[in-house]
Amino acid sequence: MIKPFDFALPTNIKYGVGIVKTLGEELRLLAAQKVMIITDKGLVNAGLVKKITEEIERAGISYIVYDEIEANPKDYNVEACAEKAKEELIDTIVAFGGGSPIDAAKAVAVLSRQGGKVKDYQGKGKIKDNCLPMITIPTTAGTGSEVTFSSVITDTNEKFKFTIKSTAIAAKTAIIDPELTLTVPPGITAATGIDALTHAIEGYTANCTEPIAEAVGLYAVEYIAQNIVVAVKNGENIVARDKMMMGSLLAGLSFSHADVASVHCMAEALGSIYDAPHGICNAILLPYVMEYNLPSAEYKYARIARAMGIEEENDFKAAVKGIEHIKKLSKEIGLPGIKSLNVNPDDFELLAGMSVKNGSNESNPRKITKDGYVELFNAAYNNPY
Ligand SMILES: [Fe+2]
Numbered sequence: 556m557i558k559p560f561d562f563a564l565p566t567n568i569k570y571g572v573g574i575v576k577t578l579g580e581e582l583r584l585l586a587a588q589k590v591m592i593i594t595d596k597g598l599v600n601a602g603l604v605k606k607i608t609e610e611i612e613r614a615g616i617s618y619i620v621y622d623e624i625e626a627n628p629k630d631y632n633v634e635a636c637a638e639k640a641k642e643e644l645i646d647t648i649v650a651f652g653g654g655s656p657i658d659a660a661k662a663v664a665v666l667s668r669q670g671g672k673v674k675d676y677q678g679k680g681k682i683k684d685n686c687l688p689m690i691t692i693p694t695t696a697g698t699g700s701e702v703t704f705s706s707v708i709t710d711t712n713e714k715f716k717f718t719i720k721s722t723a724i725a726a727k728t729a730i731i732d733p734e735l736t737l738t739v740p741p742g743i744t745a746a747t748g749i750d751a752l753t754h755a756i757e758g759y760t761a762n763c764t765e766p767i768a769e770a771v772g773l774y775a776v777e778y779i780a781q782n783i784v785v786a787v788k789n790g791e792n793i794v795a796r797d798k799m800m801m802g803s804l805l806a807g808l809s810f811s812h813a814d815v816a817s818v819h820c821m822a823e824a825l826g827s828i829y830d831a832p833h834g835i836c837n838a839i840l841l842p843y844v845m846e847y848n849l850p851s852a853e854y855k856y857a858r859i860a861r862a863m864g865i866e867e868e869n870d871f872k873a874a875v876k877g878i879e880h881i882k883k884l885s886k887e888i889g890l891p892g893i894k895s896l897n898v899n900p901d902d903f904e905l906l907a908g909m910s911v912k913n914g915s916n917e918s919n920p921r922k923i924t925k926d927g928y929v930e931l932f933n934a935a936y937n938n939p940y
Contacts, residue, residue, distance in 0.1 A: 557765070557766060558765065560765040562765070562767050562768075562812055563722050564702075564808075565704070565722050565725040565727075566691075566701075566702050566725045566726045566727065566728065566729050567727065567728045567729070568702065568728075568729050568731065568804070569581070569728060569729065569731065570731045570732075570800075570801070570804070571731075571732065572732065572733055572734050572793065572797065573732060573734060574730055574731070574732045575606060575607070575610065575692060575730055575732040575734070575735060577730065578607060578610040578611065578614075578649070578690065578692070578730060579610045579611060579613050579614025579616070580614070581690055581728050582614055582616055582647060582649075582690065583614060583616075584728075585647055585688050585690070585727060585728075586646075587616055587646060587647035587688075588616065588617065588646055588647075589616075589617050589618070589619075589643065589644055589645050589646050589647070590611060590616055590617070590618040590619075590645065590646075590647045590649055591618070591619055591620075591621055591636075591639070591640050591643065591645040591647075591648050591649070591663075592604065592607055592608070592611075592618060592619070592620045592621065592648075592649045592651055593621050593624060593648055593649070593650050593651065593652075593656050593659060593660040593663060594620065594621070594622050594624065594650075594651040594652045594656045595622055595623075595624045595625070595626075595652055595655060595656050596622050596623075598622070598652050598656075598694060599620065599622045601738065603651075603694060603735065603738070604620060604622070604651065606735070607649060607651055607692065608620065611649070618649075619639075619643055619645075621636050621639060621640075623635065623636065624636070624652070624655055624656045624659045625655065626655050626830070626832065627655065627709050627716070627826050627827075627830055627833065628655045628656075628658055628659040628662075628707075628709065629708070629709045629711050630672065630673050630674065630708055630709065630710055630711055630712075631711060632659055633659050633662040633663050633673050633708060634666065634672060634673060636659065636663045637662075637663045637666035637667040640663055640667040641667050645667065645687065646687070647687065647688050647689070647690070648660050648663065648664055648687050648688070648690070649689070649690050649692065650689055650690070650691045650692065650701075651692045651694065652693070652694050652695075653693070653694060653695040653697065653698055653743075653747060654695070654697065654698030654700045654707075654747075654750075654833065657691050657693065657698065657700040657701060658698075658706040658707055658708065660689060660691070661689070661700075661705075661706035661719070661724040662676075662706050662708055662719060662724075663687070664686040664687040664689050664724055665682050665686050665719070665723075665724060667687055668685050668686055668687055669682070669683055669685070669686075673708050673719065674710060674717065676719040677717045677718070677719055679720070681719075681721075682719065682721035682723050682724060683723065685723075686723050686724055688727045689724075689726045689727060690726055690727060690728045690729070690730060691726040691728075691729045691730070692729075692730045692731075692732070692735070693729075693731060693735070693800075693803070694736060694739070695736060695739055695743060695744075695747040695803075696733070696736055696739075696747060696748060696751060696786070696796070696799035696800045696802065696803040697746070697747025697748060697750040697751045697803050697834055698747065698750065698751075698803070698807070699751065699754055699803055699804065699806050699807015699808070699810065699811065700807065701726060701729040701731060701804070701807065702725070702729050702804060702807045702808055702811065703725070703807050703810070703811035704720055704721055704722045704723075704724055704725040704811060705718050705719065705720040705724075705811065706718065706719050706720075706724060707823065709826075709827055714827050714828055715827050715909060716823040716824075716826060716827045718914060731800060731804055733793065733796045733797040733799075733800040733801075734793070734796075736786075736796045736799070736800060737790060737791060737793065737796055738790070739790065740790075741787045741788070741790065741888070741889065742889065743834075744783075744786050744787045744790060744799075744888075745783070745787045745834075745838075745885075745888035745889060745890050746832050746833075746834030746835045746838060746890065747803075747834045748779060748783040748786065748787070748799055748803075748834070748888070749783070749834055749837055749838040749841065749884075749885060749888075749890065750833055750834035750837050750838075751775070751779050751799070751802055751803040751806045751807075752775075752779045752780060752783070752802075752806070752841070753815070753818050753819065753822075753837040753838075753841050754772075754775070754803075754806035754807060754809065754810040754815065755772045755773070755775035755776045755779060755802070755805070755806035755809055756772070756818075756841070756845070756859060757810055757813075757814070757815040757816040757818060757819060757918075758771075758772040758775075758806060758808075758809030758810035758811075758812070758813045758814070758815070759772030759773050759776070759809060759813075759855060759859070760816070760848070760852050760855045760856075760920045761810070761813040761814045761815070761816050761915075761918040761919075761920065762814075762816075762917065762918050762919070762920060763813055763814050763918050764809075764812075764813035764814075765813065767812065768808070768809045768810070768812040768813040769809070769813075771805040771806075771808045771809045772805070772806065772809030772810070772813070773858060773859070773862055774805055774862075775802045775803075775804075775805035775806035775809060776802075776859050776862040776863060777802075777862040777863070778799070778801050778802030778805065779798075779799060779802035779803070779806065780862065780863035780864070780880075780881075780884065781798070781863070781864060782794075782795045782798040782799050782802070783799065783884060783888060784884065784887055784888060786798075786799045787888040787889070788888075813918070814915050814918035815915045815918065816844075816915055816916075816918045816919040816920065817844045817847075817848070817910070817915075817916065817919040817923055817928075817931075818837055818840050818841050818844045819837070819913070819915055820910040820911070820913035820915055820916050820919070820928075821836070821840045821906070821910045821931065821932070822836035822837045822839075822840055823836075823909075823913060824906040824907075824909035824910045824913070825839075825840075825896065825898070827909065828902060828905070828906060828909075829896050829897070829898060831896045835890060835895075835896070836896075838885045838890040839890075839891075839892060839893045839896075839935055840931070840935055841881060841885075842878050842881050842882045842885075842940060843931045843934050843935050844919075844931060845877075845878045845881070846878060846934075847921060847923065847927065847931060848919065848920050848921045849874055849875070849878070850921065851920045851921035852874075852920045852921070853870050853871055853874050856870075856873075856874035856877055856878070857870035857871070857873035857874045857877070859874075859877050860873040860874055860876055860877025860880065861873060863877060863880055863881075865877055865880060882940040885940075886940070892935075892939040892940075893932075893935045893936050893939065894936070898936070900932075900933070900936055903929050903932040903933060903936075904925075904929060906928070906932055907925045907926070907927075907928035907929040907932060908925055910925075910928040911923070911924065911925045911928060
């Protein structure tokens, strides 16, 4: 029997090459009068934010740009941004960027209307419905944050990443235009692409998953695994960029309706302590967690392998080949090992403790303890693939 489940999709998805030109129209539908574009300095300097401001100007709507969001967005980033939004009487947010600006914007949508500190909203049922309306526009194929209802923020005092989650923080509309990713550098394409692959695999295999999340997760694996190398090596290839963007969207839908699992528990711990790029942390850890999970996820890992193009009838052999294929992909697109993050093995106990406390730990398809996490960090450190 299929277990009962809910599948809410509060975000209207507008997808397609060149669709960013409909931003003005979408803002008018939301009756926007004063918009805050939440982004980062890299996107301003790359000239990409201009594509957005041009559309808002064409629509005759007033706006400000807030570009102080850092990678692994910090509690103080969102609290300062929310203050600015209140001061400027902002009525609509346009979140523009990779996962960091979009996650930060979701927290700003809450704080600017409901006050307090972002940490106050951790846990279930804390966020009320009256968040600022938001349009999300992703510039990387990775995060899926444009359609998810969660936001991961770093508590800078405790050095711990925490999640706030509610359908109230979902975007009203996600405008997803693969053309915006054409100029993303190879290293970021690789790291964000493996983040998306991890979302797809964890969304498909999480304990709490359901058939819709499984279906989109598995389909996302196919899009991502079969296009990531071309997207990294030939960034101008719009066909590969298009498929990566769709893969990232499907993966986002999958994990937001299921959950992520141990790869993200470990990656978020690494990101909290070392401020390391999220996608690279996932890429480093994904094969080790899959090897650990294999006894509990053989059938699904076999289907993942086949979605990646591996022809093997025996489930166990297919699953093993799939894990090897993921290692090969990460190497081929130039992703570094754990030592590149200058991690100190003395921290593995601490990192394992953080991983086991992560809200997604229970979603891992195979039960894992703190000692199990220590072993996985050691495996990644001592046996790099
Ligand atoms: Fe992620």
